[in-house]
Amino acid sequence: MAGHLRLVLVGLSGVGKSAAGNTILGREEFPSGISSTSWTTRSEERRGERYGRLVTVIDTPGLFNTELSEEQLRAELQRAVSLCEPGPHAFLLVLQLGRFTQQEKRVMETLQELLSKSVDQFTVLLFTHGDRLEDQTIEEFISEDTNLQELLRKCGGRYHVFNNKDMRDTQQVWELFNTVHSMAERNQQEYFDLQNEQDREKRTLSYLLRLFPSDRFRNLLVNIVAGSAIGAVVGTIIGAIMVAAGEAEGGAAKVVSITAVIGAAVGAALGFLVSKKCGVQ
Numbered sequence: 001m002a003g004h005l006r007l008v009l010v011g012l013s014g015v016g017k018s019a020a021g022n023t024i025l026g027r028e029e030f031p032s033g034i035s036s037t038s039w040t041t042r043s044e045e046r047r048g049e050r051y052g053r054l055v056t057v058i059d060t061p062g063l064f065n066t067e068l069s070e071e072q073l074r075a076e077l078q079r080a081v082s083l084c085e086p087g088p089h090a091f092l093l094v095l096q097l098g099r100f101t102q103q104e105k106r107v108m109e110t111l112q113e114l115l116s117k118s119v120d121q122f123t124v125l126l127f128t129h130g131d132r133l134e135d136q137t138i139e140e141f142i143s144e145d146t147n148l149q150e151l152l153r154k155c156g157g158r159y160h161v162f163n164n165k166d167m168r169d170t171q172q173v174w175e176l177f178n179t180v181h182s183m184a185e186r187n188q189q190e191y192f193d194l195q196n197e198q199d200r201e202k203r204t205l206s207y208l209l210r211l212f213p214s215d216r217f218r219n220l221l222v223n224i225v226a227g228s229a230i231g232a233v234v235g236t237i238i239g240a241i242m243v244a245a246g247e248a249e250g251g252a253a254k255v256v257s258i259t260a261v262i263g264a265a266v267g268a269a270l271g272f273l274v275s276k277k278c279g280v281q
């Protein structure tokens with residue numbers, strides 16, 4: 001990974017994204033606090049030098065933010081990505097240590113809808129309020145919530161804990177950088193390229209559409225499915241009658257099962273014709 005590290009902070013409102021950005025940069029760059037004036041409503045870029053390397057940090061507005069519409073939020077997130085051209089090495093999905101809410105359960109899906117499916121491959125969970133842990137370990141905290149474990153699994157098991165009230169603790173920043181570094185090495189691409197990801201998704205969609213090109217082909221598929229369903233019902237009935245008849249005669253199981261299979265096939269063919277005639281499609 002080249003010298004310049006690029007990180008985008010994302011997450012719900014008020015979880016400590018801006019505070020985490022300040023911890024990473026080692027100084028108060030982003031307004032952070034509980035007053036409404038410190039709410040982040042636009043993506044902001046700040047740069048600094050840490051451990052001899054250039055670091056760009058992008059702070060973003062909170063997801064499910066009541067101040068912004070979904071479209072405004074999408075635009076701000078996409079702008080965040082473009083603020084760190086050619087693309088971020090990592091999205092730091094900030095969660096505060098505490099209850100894992102319904103909104104947090106949906107946070108990854110929301111990010112994927114707003115940006116791209118592949119966001120999870122570039123995401124590290126960043127827990128703030130590390131000072132709340134007290135005697136508990138982060139592993140114990142995670143083990144108590146299956147939803148949180150699920151989210152963590154989606155992010156390749158990558159996580160870190162920050163105590164933003166102790167900015168002198170530079171070890172926490174160093175460890176985060178190491179995780180981002182090894183993630184970038186393991187990913188096929190070193191950084192998230194939004195244009196590339198969106199193009200790839202479009203290509204997959206057009207490939208699928210090409211697989212089902214014409215209305216005729218789609219109608220044929222529907223007729224086959226409808227026909228098979230009708231055939232299966234008819235075949236089962238014929239089979240059941242034959243089995244009952246076979247038992248009454250005391251055997252001939254082979255003949256009975258062959259007849260049942262033929263019954264199903266005839267039923268399927270009939271079903272197909274009937275569904276076509278009746279204009280299922």
Ligand SMILES: Nc1nc2c(ncn2[C@@H]2O[C@H](COP(=O)(O)OP(=O)(O)OP(=O)(O)O)[C@@H](O)[C@H]2O)c(=O)[nH]1
Nearest residue numbers: 013014015016017018019032033039040062129164
């Ligand atoms: N004790 C403690 N407080 C923290 C920690 N991280 C953040 N806070 C506090 O949490 C509050 C919200 O932090 P912000 O950084 O403004 O949160 P945000 O996610 O940027 O909020 P929005 O921009 O509104 O989405 C502030 O009062 C911070 O001081 C932490 O690790 N420990």
Ligand SMILES: [Mg+2]
Nearest residue numbers: 017018039040
């Ligand atoms: Mg903020």
